[in-house]
Amino acid sequence: MFREQIKVLDCTIRDxxxxxxxxxxxxxxxxxYKAVSAAGVxxxxxxxxxxxxxxxxxxxxxxxxxDDADIHEVIDGIPSQTKISVMVDVDRVDVDDxxxxxxxxxxxxxxxxxxxxxxxxxxxxxxFADKGYETTINLMxxxxxxxxxxxxxxxxxxxxxxxxxxYIVDSNGALYQExxxxxxxxxxxxxxxxxxxxxAHNNQQLAFGxxxxxxxxxxxxxxxxxxxxxxxxGNCPLELxxxxxxxxxxxxxxxxxLISKEFIPLRExxxxxxxxxxxxxxxxxxxxxAAIALRxxxxxxxxxxxxxxxxxxxxx
Amino acid sequence: MFREQIKVLDCTIRDxxxxxxxxxxxxxxxxxYKAVSAAGVxxxxxxxxxxxxxxxxxxxxxxxxxDDADIHEVIDGIPSQTKISVMVDVDRVDVDDxxxxxxxxxxxxxxxxxxxxxxxxxxxxxxFADKGYETTINLMxxxxxxxxxxxxxxxxxxxxxxxxxxYIVDSNGALYQExxxxxxxxxxxxxxxxxxxxxAHNNQQLAFGxxxxxxxxxxxxxxxxxxxxxxxxGNCPLELxxxxxxxxxxxxxxxxxLISKEFIPLRExxxxxxxxxxxxxxxxxxxxxAAIALRxxxxxxxxxxxxxxxxxxxxx
Numbered sequence: 001m002f003r004e005q006i007k008v009l010d011c012t013i014r015d016x017x018x019x020x021x022x023x024x025x026x027x028x029x030x031x032x033y034k035a036v037s038a039a040g041v042x043x044x045x046x047x048x049x050x051x052x053x054x055x056x057x058x059x060x061x062x063x064x065x066x067d068d069a070d071i072h073e074v075i076d077g078i079p080s081q082t083k084i085s086v087m088v089d090v091d092r093v094d095v096d097d098x099x100x101x102x103x104x105x106x107x108x109x110x111x112x113x114x115x116x117x118x119x120x121x122x123x124x125x126x127x128f129a130d131k132g133y134e135t136t137i138n139l140m141x142x143x144x145x146x147x148x149x150x151x152x153x154x155x156x157x158x159x160x161x162x163x164x165x166x167y168i169v170d171s172n173g174a175l176y177q178e179x180x181x182x183x184x185x186x187x188x189x190x191x192x193x194x195x196x197x198x199x200a201h202n203n204q205q206l207a208f209g210x211x212x213x214x215x216x217x218x219x220x221x222x223x224x225x226x227x228x229x230x231x232x233x234g235n236c237p238l239e240l241x242x243x244x245x246x247x248x249x250x251x252x253x254x255x256x257x258l259i260s261k262e263f264i265p266l267r268e269x270x271x272x273x274x275x276x277x278x279x280x281x282x283x284x285x286x287x288x289x290a291a292i293a294l295r296x297x298x299x300x301x302x303x304x305x306x307x308x309x310x311x312x313x314x315x316x
Numbered sequence: 317m318f319r320e321q322i323k324v325l326d327c328t329i330r331d332x333x334x335x336x337x338x339x340x341x342x343x344x345x346x347x348x349y350k351a352v353s354a355a356g357v358x359x360x361x362x363x364x365x366x367x368x369x370x371x372x373x374x375x376x377x378x379x380x381x382x383d384d385a386d387i388h389e390v391i392d393g394i395p396s397q398t399k400i401s402v403m404v405d406v407d408r409v410d411v412d413d414x415x416x417x418x419x420x421x422x423x424x425x426x427x428x429x430x431x432x433x434x435x436x437x438x439x440x441x442x443x444f445a446d447k448g449y450e451t452t453i454n455l456m457x458x459x460x461x462x463x464x465x466x467x468x469x470x471x472x473x474x475x476x477x478x479x480x481x482x483y484i485v486d487s488n489g490a491l492y493q494e495x496x497x498x499x500x501x502x503x504x505x506x507x508x509x510x511x512x513x514x515x516a517h518n519n520q521q522l523a524f525g526x527x528x529x530x531x532x533x534x535x536x537x538x539x540x541x542x543x544x545x546x547x548x549x550g551n552c553p554l555e556l557x558x559x560x561x562x563x564x565x566x567x568x569x570x571x572x573x574l575i576s577k578e579f580i581p582l583r584e585x586x587x588x589x590x591x592x593x594x595x596x597x598x599x600x601x602x603x604x605x606a607a608i609a610l611r612x613x614x615x616x617x618x619x620x621x622x623x624x625x626x627x628x629x630x631x632x
Contacts, residue, residue: 176528176560177493177525177528177529177532178532202521204524204556204559204560205518205521205523205524205525205553205556206524206525207521208520208521208522208525209493209521209522209524209525209526209528210525212492212493212525213493216493216494227592228590237521237590237595239592239595240520240521240595240599243520243595243596243599244492244520244599252599252623253620253623253624256592256596256619256620256623257619257620259592259619260592260617260618260619260620264617273590274544274553274589274590276543276555276572276575276576279553279555279556279559280559280572283556283559283560283568301576301580302576303572303573303575303576304569304572304573304576307568307569307572308569
């Protein structure tokens with residue numbers, strides 16, 4: 001697949017940070033930046049921009065806050081065309097922390113929002129756009145969105161929102177190709193002036209397949225992470241999407257080196273990927289939090305009991 | 317997805333046997349048979365029916381030969397509707413070893429064949445059909461088949477072959493959804509009197525996605541293995557396909573138990589799954605044998621060198 005407009009965003013450090021409280025050391029983050037830059041990846045998302053009034057820097061690593069000085073420590077001295085992205089959550093960011101684009105190493109700000117919070121997200125993202133940033137809104141837990149509410153949300157985004165890209169985010173790892181196709185086609189139909197993106201989770205080993213499906217139906221922004229690193233089941237593996245895309249700007253080899261040298265050892269210390277409780281959560285379209293709790297308990301391999309506990313939660 | 321005609325074939329022991337010379341012990345195979353029977357899986361493929369004139373029982377486990385007595389040791393005493401399947405390779409079977417269906421615990425015989433060997437496969441499979449077996453032909457390495465040769469092969473199968481099902485086999489784990497769709501549609505168009513099946517490999521984490529794609533385009537026979545066990549990257553995970561299919565005859569829970577109790581410990585001793593050299597082989601549409609050799613060498617994590625060795629093999 002080649003389409004010049006396709007942009008790949010690496011969110012290894014941002015999504016991986018959800019496993020370790022955003023506490024990757026600077027050396028490691030520099031290695032990732034070096035590799036994704038050499039691979040020709042368009043964006044690298046480095047973390048969240050959270051308010052220090054809400055979260056203490058004593059309890060979280062620096063990529064929960066993404067101070068400009070910390071970003072400079074990662075990127076300075078590395079030749080790169082890769083743009084830097086940060087994510088903000090509705091209600092967790094202090095807008096005054098965001099300098100004008102020209103005074104910051106950040107190029108893009110992505111606002112993560114549930115469909116129900118889209119008004120807040122639009123209010124936020126428009127301010128970031130006015131400060132000169134590229135902007136996106138990432139619609140989380142899309143597999144749980146009711147069709148009428150999603151339609152209204154998308155119309156609002158088209159009419160009121162300055163973000164250039166709207167992402168479909170399969171937080172629960174529950175989408176199959178048919179629903180991915182349905183959602184991307186719907187978004188492309190309503191969002192006439194915007195690009196559509198996809199952020200897939202790998203609970204059912206479908207993150208890459210659903211990303212391809214979204215690309216087939218004209219999503220041009222795709223999220224991926226090195227070796228699929230990310231909370232719980234993780235994400236679409238960057239190395240696979242680079243293998244699939246035929247755009248000559250991409251080179252898979254620096255990413256292969258990075259996996260050999262950094263991610264194989266890391267996987268011994270951090271858990272992510274295809275693990276049955278996350279698969280069960282995806283099959284049942286549930287948030288992974290119960291499965292994450294199970295993996296930290298001494299019942300971590302009791303899959304049947306976990307499955308029955310989730311199935312049993314259904315209320316009339 | 318619910319379609320009454322869909323049949324699931326578990327080939328855990330057969331494809332997994334390619335890792336350990338078909339040397340699973342009877343207790344383990346019984347546990348798998350017990351679980352897939354309780355799960356409502358339609359078929360279980362237990363191994364290969366190879367001639368003992370060609371392969372020595374001193375060098376291979378019993379599931380390379382699948383003697384009827386060994387099959388009885390697995391299945392006797394377990395309540396089950398699951399039919400037993402064995403695979404044969406062209407040129408490796410002694411037809412005289414195959415008793416008439418009524419004298420054997422085997423219900424189905426599947427003949428694995430490259431497109432170029434289809435005449436031999438038809439000659440074989442028709443004899444098994446005449447002995448009373450359900451039969452299939454599994455077209456291996458389909459990603460390398462030239463379109464004109466595949467067309468001729470499919471027409472021949474439709475006209476000359478008694479097999480009820482023709483499988484598309486992605487031996488290299490190289491197919492994406494678009495090609496899966498193309499191949500299944502082509503097969504369904506030409507094979508008017510037969511069912512189409514899919515056997516996917518998981519090099520690029522697409523075994524499940526491609527299996528769904530094949531189902532969408534009316535393939536009714538799908539292969540899967542418990543926890544994706546199988547040579548190299550392994551196969552479509554049975555637990556995921558059971559989670560996807562809504563046919564009420566299926567129950568995922570016995571398979572979840574089996575993974576907890578047998579496959580998590582097994583994975584400590586045997587390697588399969590998403591491993592970068594297999595992903596590279598899939599991306600480059602190569603047989604996994606070079607990647608398997610790499611994994612048994614002390615360069616097992618040198619992905620860049622492996623990638624370059626495969627890319628460098630291209631000749632004019």
